[in-house]
């Protein structure tokens with residue numbers, strides 16, 4: 001089997017006294033779409049930020065694309081669509097400039113876009129149906145259009161790993177379908193996608209597997225397993241339903257898994273043991289890469 005594209009091994013992330021992630025292990029194989037679900041504050045964004053080196057785990061290891069995380073990030077192998085709240089929308093950039101930023105890692109020192117770069121940006125904007133708004137200031141887009149602009153940036157980057165923090169929040173059905181289809185196309189060509197969402201009903205259509213977070217991993221398995229009522233009750237405090245009630249948007253009852261079904265490839269083993277904590281503190285935005293090797 002290939003090594004996982006995303007290897008998060010036993011990471012702990014703290015903000016002061018708040019433990020956002022407690023020995024979290026998540027492995028995702030290449031070509032898979034893994035959804036990240038959990039309540040507000042369950043640590044989804046913190047996991048993305050740890051992978052992007054925006055926050056430093058106290059413990060644990062992160063490897064990306066089969067190698068050191070810092071090297072993969074530097075090589076532009078990881079695209080990141082942050083949660084909207086983490087973006088300064090007043091920044092005076094046109095939509096096409098934002099998407100072009102995805103190409104920076106592929107450009108030389110002077111960052112002069114080549115014809116190939118311009119073409120890649122146009123193609124990405126066309127794919128997310130934003131080409132007609134390419135010259136608008138990013139802050140002048142609607143919420144759903146902003147999400148699509150950031151997905152276009154990830155597309156233009158041609159990253160092998162794409163991290164999307166709530167790309168469906170506040171978007172209409174059409175944008176949701178567009179973004180989902182783009183993610184599936186990426187996975188079909190071997191890219192790996194980690195995507196957080198609050199839309200549990202859409203999990204079947206979206207993801208191959210899902211991680212249910214509650215500052216630790218409650219379960220990582222196929223959507224139909226993760227959406228079982230006892231897991232949802234644990235994570236969301238929801239009412240238990242009868243076991244033969246169908247899960248919303250899920251397969252018919254007679255196609256649901258049995259206890260004998262094996263877990264998916266991406267299901268994690270027990271959390272890896274803690275390793276020595278990396279040096280450093282908890283920095284704020286924006287994303288950055290380290291210069292002195294891989295801290296994770």
Ligand SMILES: Nc1ncnc2c1ncn2[C@@H]1O[C@H](COP(=O)(O)OP(=O)(O)OP(=O)(O)O)[C@@H](O)[C@H]1O
Nearest residue numbers: 015018019020038039040041042043044045046047
């Ligand atoms: N910069 C910060 N400083 C202090 N605490 C933080 C910071 N960022 C996150 N936290 C805390 O860490 C925990 C995890 O937050 P995180 O943003 O990762 O959750 P989330 O699952 O992304 O939530 P949401 O669904 O609301 O986006 C929460 O308790 C949150 O209050």
Ligand SMILES: [Mg+2]
Nearest residue numbers: 044045046083
């Ligand atoms: Mg979040």
